[in-house]
Amino acid sequence: MKIFAIIGSPRKRGNSEMGARFLASLASAESFQFVRLASKTIKDCRACYRCLEGSCPLEDDYGLILEKILEADGVIVAFPSYFFGENAAAKRFLDRGLQFYRHFETLRGKPAVGFVTAGMEFGEGYAKLALDNMIERMGLENRGTDVLYGALPGEIFLRKENFGKMEKLAGALTGGERVRREGEISCEVCGYSYFDFAREGTVSCLICGTRYEVKVSPELSRIEGSGVHLFDLDKLVEHRQWLIGMKQRFLAVRDELKRVIAENLRPGEEI
Numbered sequence: 575m576k577i578f579a580i581i582g583s584p585r586k587r588g589n590s591e592m593g594a595r596f597l598a599s600l601a602s603a604e605s606f607q608f609v610r611l612a613s614k615t616i617k618d619c620r621a622c623y624r625c626l627e628g629s630c631p632l633e634d635d636y637g638l639i640l641e642k643i644l645e646a647d648g649v650i651v652a653f654p655s656y657f658f659g660e661n662a663a664a665k666r667f668l669d670r671g672l673q674f675y676r677h678f679e680t681l682r683g684k685p686a687v688g689f690v691t692a693g694m695e696f697g698e699g700y701a702k703l704a705l706d707n708m709i710e711r712m713g714l715e716n717r718g719t720d721v722l723y724g725a726l727p728g729e730i731f732l733r734k735e736n737f738g739k740m741e742k743l744a745g746a747l748t749g750g751e752r753v754r755r756e757g758e759i760s761c762e763v764c765g766y767s768y769f770d771f772a773r774e775g776t777v778s779c780l781i782c783g784t785r786y787e788v789k790v791s792p793e794l795s796r797i798e799g800s801g802v803h804l805f806d807l808d809k810l811v812e813h814r815q816w817l818i819g820m821k822q823r824f825l826a827v828r829d830e831l832k833r834v835i836a837e838n839l840r841p842g843e844e845i
């Protein structure tokens with residue numbers, strides 16, 4: 575399988591790149607190339623719609639990336655959660671996606687998997703939703719996505735559960751079933767499980783907008799220890815201290831990170 579990965583992170587040998595390399599090797603990729611979007615020139619869509627019938631008039635690296643996606647047998651998309659959503663490079667890339675419309679016949683059925691990286695447990699916010707949406711809008715066959723937790727570069731390899739997640743995604747990419755969570759309630763139109771419960775009795779799918787009538791108890795019982803609660807000044811100040819302390823934590827585990835990066839570095843060619 576010829577695998578191509580789209581990496582949103584600007585970090586060289588960061589968690590997104592390292593994870594994508596690892597995943598591609600688990601999928602026994604015959605060849606593996608990747609692009610770090612942040613190192614390429616990708617201009618903002620100018621909304622001229624010309625790409626729907628001809629080529630995009632913007633001169634940059636987008637065409638090369640599109641070509642690689644079209645040539646690949648399987649695609650990996652990976653980007654970090656920034657401010658609880660996708661990072662800007664990933665969104666800028668997707669915003670040029672009207673170009674996919676000319677290629678849906680080729681893209682349809684092409685398997686894709688993805689993951690977002692996030693430094694805080696439960697801190698990914700809507701980034702996984704953005705990832706699922708991105709894979710879907712690209713016209714690819716979404717075989718599964720997940721969240722790999724780890725803040726410092728290489729830290730995803732210090733958390734055992736990430737290996738299992740990557741194995742599952744690799745299996746799905748090479749022919750397995752779409753990765754689903756147990757007991758998942760999903761939209762019967764698009765199959766995703768992101769719902770807006772804003773109005774009592776009605777939920778709407780955040781991916782495709784289908785609305786459902788539901789009977790849900792309005793009572794919520796919070797699961798202790800879950801969530802990231804950065805909503806008052808004290809918590810924000812505490813979080814700022816935690817972020818400032820990141821450098822010290824990095825220095826303390828630098829050698830260990832270097833070791834796991836070296837141990838888990840799998841082949842891949844950056845375009």
Ligand SMILES: Cc1cc2nc3c(=O)[nH]c(=O)nc-3n(C[C@H](O)[C@H](O)[C@H](O)COP(=O)(O)O)c2cc1C
Nearest residue numbers: 583588589590654656657658691692693694697725
């Ligand atoms: C500007 C910025 C914003 C971030 N925002 C979040 C966030 O909202 N939630 C979270 O869990 N981690 C956040 N992080 C941490 C990254 O998601 C985390 O370090 C991730 O592993 C980076 O992946 P990479 O090594 O592939 O770049 C943020 C990091 C940066 C630099």
